[in-house]
Every structure is written in structure tokens, then in C-alpha cells.
Amino acid sequence: GERLRISRKTIDRWIRAYRAGGFEALAPIPRSTEPVTDRRLLELAESLKREVPKRTAAQVAEIIGAAEGSGPSSRTIQRHFARLGLNTRPDGSPPQAFGRFEAAAPLDLWTGDALHGPVIAGRKTYLFAFIDDHSRALVGYRFGVSEDTLRLEAAFRSALAARGVPKCCYLDNGSAMVSKQLLRACASLGVRLVHSRPGRPQGRGKIERFFETVRIQFLVEIEARPPDTLAELNRLFSAWVETVYHRRIHGETGEAPIDRLLAAGPPVLPTMAALHEAFLWSEKRTVTKVATISMHSNVFEVDAALVGSRVEVVFDPFDLATVEIRFQGRSMGQGVPVKIGRYSHPQARPEAAPAAPPTGIDYLGLIVARREAELAEASKPTDYAQL
Template identity: 55%
Template sequence: MLELAASLKRENPTRTVAQVARILRTATGWAPSESTLLRHFHRLDLMGPGGGEAAAVFGRFEAADPNELWVGDALHGPRVGDRKTYLFAFLDDHTRLAVGYRFGFAEDAVRLAAALRPALAARGVPAGIYVDNGSAFVDAWLLRACAKLGVRLVHSAPGRPQGRGKVERWFRSVREQFLIEVTDTSGEDLAAAGVDHATALLELNRLFVAWVETEYHRRVHTETGQSPLDRWEAGWDRLGRTPAMPTADELTEAFLWSEYRVVTKTATVSLHANTYQVDPALVGRKVELVFSPFDLETVEVRYRDKSYGKALPHTISRHTHPKAKPETPQPEPPAATGIDYLALTAAAHDEQLRGDERIGYYALYGQDDQIPGQLSIDDLQPTVDDNPEGEVSA
């Protein structure tokens, strides 16, 4: 067993002692104690500088109940097909439960929503969400979503990330226990495996879900003395209630985007190069345009919280919001083959005419490949004789 442990350490020197022990338990059902493994690795000189377990520093604050506070953050992930990935995650402060998480190819509001929306649907609505000042977390969309659901959104002061120790420690666990086992891949790797970027990203998320739900959520946390899942369930049992779950309509409304525009004298509004016709009664008013970032053809018009129905598309140049970039880019146009089909067809036709002796088309052609007289207007002139008087011959 110790030999296998040493092989695991040599295979990936950045694996911690605790990670090697976890792998052994998963693979064989048993593992030596971490102290035994540590002594063994030291004897084999497998513990380089910084190879021990670093002490973690945590803030003193802890939410008293589950869903009192979620802490959100982003972490750089592995490269998938030469493209960087980013992990958006939300951690329940009281239980350390990872309520929502997802890897994506961009660090933006769309990928943030992809992590937060399933969290709200599965774990309920928290009283507050605490995030930093990254561009995705200060986007107006997040403020609107929280306001619609009655969630207090708090941003940490720039340069003073107090209260973020728990999510930072969790990210450390993610790096040491999950990402350490993930290998960066190149575009050539994906091509050789017959896998595209979207499929590879789905697989990364599938493996991460398995690790979170099977390993992290069920392992006793060193600070709380309970596994995150047990602490979550115990917290709700103590409160004598269940999480406040949003309805499907509430979630849909919360995850719509909106922008404000002044209605022109012609009863139109513009939104990202698109023009829409609205109710003439709104001319001169500043209205709210509510829409899905993935569908700019369907835009609802609101004024003072009253709906004035759907705006009538007049000119549509963009079908999605500029920030709503797809997870994978549109495929590049294929390289030109250099084959001119019509030119080849014309050449084949010419060859056919010259070679078909049954009809004798070749006889029609002159030395310049033109049919004699086919472009001459002389042949179109009326025939006259040399009679200077212009008399008609008898």
C-alpha cells in the first residue's frame, strides 16, 4: 500500500498527503494514516519545499443558520482544448455546502447566472449574497436578480476581502483534491479524441459535480465537525422549516435583463442596434425594456412597473445581447477549396461540343473559339446591292 501511495505521489508531486489518502480509500477501500504517509514520503524524499499542509486562516464571522448568507467567488480552472475555464461558485456560510457551481469558458455575467440559477432552484433563496468586485459580480443584472428575489447583495470593500476565508479555503480544497487530478488539454487532444469543446466542458462539469456531491459534501469538515450535507439538514431541522423556494415564474423574472430607454417622437426605442415600435402613449417617457439576453426579438415594455406589452420589432440586427456570448464560438467558415464549379462545367461543355461528331458542333467554331459572326452586328444589317439609285432589283 505504501508503494502505491509513493507511486501516486511521484505521478503528481503536487498531490498533498491528504489527497493521496483520499485516492487510496476511493480505489482500495483503505488507506494508511496521513502521518504514516507523511513519514514514508519524507523517507523517500518526496516532500519538496512547500509540500506540507499549509495552515489556513479564517475570519471569525459565521452565519447562524443555513441560507442566511451565501458567499460567491470565481476561480481559474484548467485549460480545455487550449481555452481557459473559470469556476463560479456559491458557498453557504453556515454549513459550507457548495450550493451552486459551474465551469465555463468566460468570466462573465452569463456564466455567473449559470451557476446561481440552479443554486436558487435547488437550495432556496438566501437572505444575503456576499461577493467581491469582479466585473461579473458588479453587473447590473445581478443587482436586479437579487432585488427581484428579495436578496441583500453585499460587495466586499476593494482590497479588504474580510469574510471570504471560507470560500477561499474551499477553493483550496478544489485545487488540491479536484483540479490536481485534471490535465490541461489542447485542441489537438480534443480532435484526437473526437470531442468538441462543448462536450469536453460538459464532462469537466460532470466530474466536478461527482466530486462535490460524493466527496466534499459527505466528508466531515474540520471546523464544524459535521459534513456540509449533515450540517445543512440539521440546520433546517433545528429551525423547524424548509428553505424558501422560488417559483418558476419568480426565477424567470429574476433572470431577465433590463435596460432603460426614452421613447422617441415616432414611438420607437433602440436596443443594441435593434429598433422597436412601442405604444404611442409612451412618447417622451423613460421606459424599462425587459428581455432575455438570448432573445432580443422578444422585449417587454414597462413604465412605472406597469406592463405595456411586447415591443413590435421594426429592425432587428442583433438577436442576442452583446454580453450573451455562446459557450463555444461560432465555427469559422471553411477554407475555400479553390474549385470553381461553374468554370469546370463550362469547360466540360466546350469539350463536349468539340468532341461530339454526331452533331458536328466543332464545325461552328473558328480558330478563336468563337462561332463565326456570333458577335458581329454586320450580319444584322439589311442586304442591299450596289445600285446607287437605291432601286430594287427585279
């Protein structure tokens, strides 16, 4: 326990109280004060809150002032609502209890999210990351310049290739995380994809806590020494994760995240062929009467037996000139290009190419030097002896 110093005056007061009333006299006397505010106004405030539970204390105080001419302050009404249990939720209902949860084993559950990162080379960056719920290890991560499906898939694909295939992946409802292409990738690998309910972020606490660690331990160093390129930013972040975060004892689990992740042995990794198939994109098209399909300004000829059928077109988003036609889950061969209008998907925007190294040639400076040389030559006095 904690050591305390008691004054002689306090001890004498306790002795007098004990002799006068016994042990019960030593118990502190509970405070009981009558509210100074008119009880009628407090009852009116309670009635107004129960009438419309979404009314705030400030709104109730405004209504009472308009109806009665004057009334208690919003802070007084708020304390009154707290005593009655009316301010726990906007609708007046009791707060919902949330239990603590942790996955039973590694790869049972991954949680993914995105964090707004620093500005690099004049462009805003975003960190896509996936954390293993059981070990708190960061299984996949990548900074990108767009908050889109392509960058999310890049982080997810690196996680699958390095750490194995999880049973479940838990994401929010951002546009990149509800795309049909990500759903196809998860379905191909047997991963259950779950999205949180809008406005209910309680299940993503671990990834949010990790992002807070990134802000106060990594991004502060980036602000002091900003990298020149996105590749350099990813290199620095990878070094920090693998050297610092993964090897430090976690305050909740009592183990280093990487040790807890690998405690059951190395995971079973998917084959390269399985990963390639999972991250191909697909779209549905109806075969025309002339046995062709159109997709993003491209036209392909397909098997004539598929005329009028709804087929699945499978392709690499960076190579729209090559597509595979599937019907009812079976491959029907590749489409024969008839017209190629574009070679990449509209949503497949590559990262900006790094700036070319400077040559050191000052073209305008060379022109100025030549002009000054011409002026100097023209300003020389005429030597008539040489004429």
C-alpha cells in the first residue's frame, strides 16, 4: 500500500469521535445538499429530454429560457441529466458494452485499414496496412500515392506471399475496400471478407492503435528528415517495422509480435500461380451477335458458340490487350484482339515515375555567355592599322 502521514490533530479528532460514538462514528458523513436550482425547472428539463431524447443540454437550456424567461445553465442541466442517467447516449438508451476480443491463433483474423501519410515529392501518400489480430504483427504494408484498390491489393498481396493466407479479413467500408476485385481475390484464396458496419469502428481498435504508434514514432522522424521518393519512404518504413516494431515486447501480449506470429512455426504460403489468379481482375460482358465483346475501348472476338451468353472476362489490369474468356467457371480460351484502344484499366494508375537526374547543363546560361561574348567582341575599338 501507500504510506501516509497523519497529523496529530487528525488523530486526536478520531479518538474523540471513537470515544463518543464507537467505530461507526469514524465513517465519513455523506454529503447531502439540496439543489439550488428551482426543482420545477429541473423537472421541466427532464421532461423536455424524455420528450425528445436527441435534445442536448444546451438545446434544453435554450427552450427553458425561451419559455420561462430564464433558467439553469446548460452545464447545470447536463449534470442533472448525468444524475438521472439521461446523457449516456443521444437517444437516452444505456450505453452498449463491448467485450475485449483477441483471435485464438495467428492467421485467424487480419484487420486492414489506411492511414493518411506525409507529402512526398509534392504528392499526398497513404499507408495501407494489415495487422494480425492474435500477434499484433504487421503482415502487409505499403505506402502509395492513391487511396485505391490497386494500392490496397499491393499491400494485401505482399502479406499473403510473406505470411500465408488468413481465415478472415476485416475491413471498413472505404471505396477501395468494398471493390469487387478485392472480393474476387479473397474468394479465390478462400478468405472470408467481412466489413464493419458504417459508423461502428469498434472492431478495428488494434489497427488504429498501431497507426497511433506510427504517427508518434515513425512519422515524426519523417517530418524531421523527409525522403525524396516514395520508394525511399517504403524502404524506411519497412526497416522500422521489421527492426523496431516487430522485435519490441508488446504491452498487451507480453511478447514480441514477430515471435508470437511465428510461435506455431512457419506458415503455409500460397503458390505464385494461386496469387496470380487471385489478383487478376474480371468483368461481365454479353457476347454480341457477331461473336465479339467490348471492354474499355477494346474489342475482342470470342467463340461463336457463346453468342448471346453472359461471360466473364479475366485480365491483368495493366495489360488489357490480353484477356481470357470464361463461361460458367470454365475457360473458353483467349479473346482475339480486333481493336485495341487502351492497354491498361482506367483504375490502374501506376505510381509516378521518379524524376530524371539533373544533367548539370544550364542551357540559358550558355546562351547568355555566348551573347555576352558577342557584345564584348562588338565593343572592341577599331584598329585602323589592320585595315
